[in-house]
Amino acid sequence: MVDFTLNAKARNDLGKGASRRLRRNADLVPAIVYGGDKAPQSVALEARELKKALENEAFYAHVISLNVDGEKQDVLLKALQRHPAKSYVMHADFLRVVAGHKVTVQVPLHFINEDVCVGVKKGGGSISHTLSEVEVSCLPKDLPEFIEVDMAKVELGQILHLSDLKLPLGVKLVSLALGDDHNLPVANVHAPRGASTSEGEAAE
Structure with a gap:
């Protein structure tokens, strides 16, 4: 650190x-x-x-x-x-910063394992990032420099939301405390453009 x-x-x-x-x-x-x-x-x-x-x-x-x-x-x-x-x-x-008092801070997201993502390797999809940082609440001693988003097992068509993130101990996402409506998408693996059309033509 x-x-x-x-x-x-x-x-x-x-x-x-x-x-x-x-x-x-x-x-x-x-x-x-x-x-x-x-x-x-x-x-x-x-x-x-x-x-x-x-x-x-x-x-x-x-x-x-x-x-x-x-x-x-x-x-x-x-x-x-x-x-x-x-x-x-x-x-x-x-x-x-006051010891023992929680702080709210914007923390960057680090996307990992994109090169081995299932939806990309097997499904031929592309990864899109919806968020690049998130607001967290925690004690100063627990403040992370970043939060990792593991894309390895994300499949084609799947969307990762805030609730899917693995947070360090003592760290909470401010948005999730506001209710399910604030469980925002973080990233997704989508099919390349024209994929559905090509598949339809192949089936015919």
Whole structure:
């Protein structure tokens, strides 16, 4: 498991103008840290350090050690605001992690064994992904970096739903707690286009 640490400085110069100056003159990214029993705190992160961390998928679903002027606190990345055209980060939101309190986090899905999928190998089908991430609820210590979706035994025409996922101990899917109507499809193996027509012609 990767350990992530970010360094930050507290800032008192607030507002859109101050944020623009940070990004333009100091190559810093404005951010806010909130949650827990402390007041929200405005901070500034080094743009280069944040950009490097964001290149790792695990960073988005991982407890981060945020060092603000020498004081460390555990946080989760909750939101990013990117420039609409240039895609660089304009602002970041971090949620303080409190031991013993559950958190809700978007966790990526990793699809495995697609090359040996029954529906593809024997049925000639193709795999489609409906979801790429899911929202989970768990204690910080149980937070997974990703959830695996095993496609090995999925047959042609079969649809995998959220309820079919194997979750780590202590981890629950937020959608499933809302009822059966929220048991969303995750992936499926469908027949290639024209397959039904070809089969019909063969039968005739």
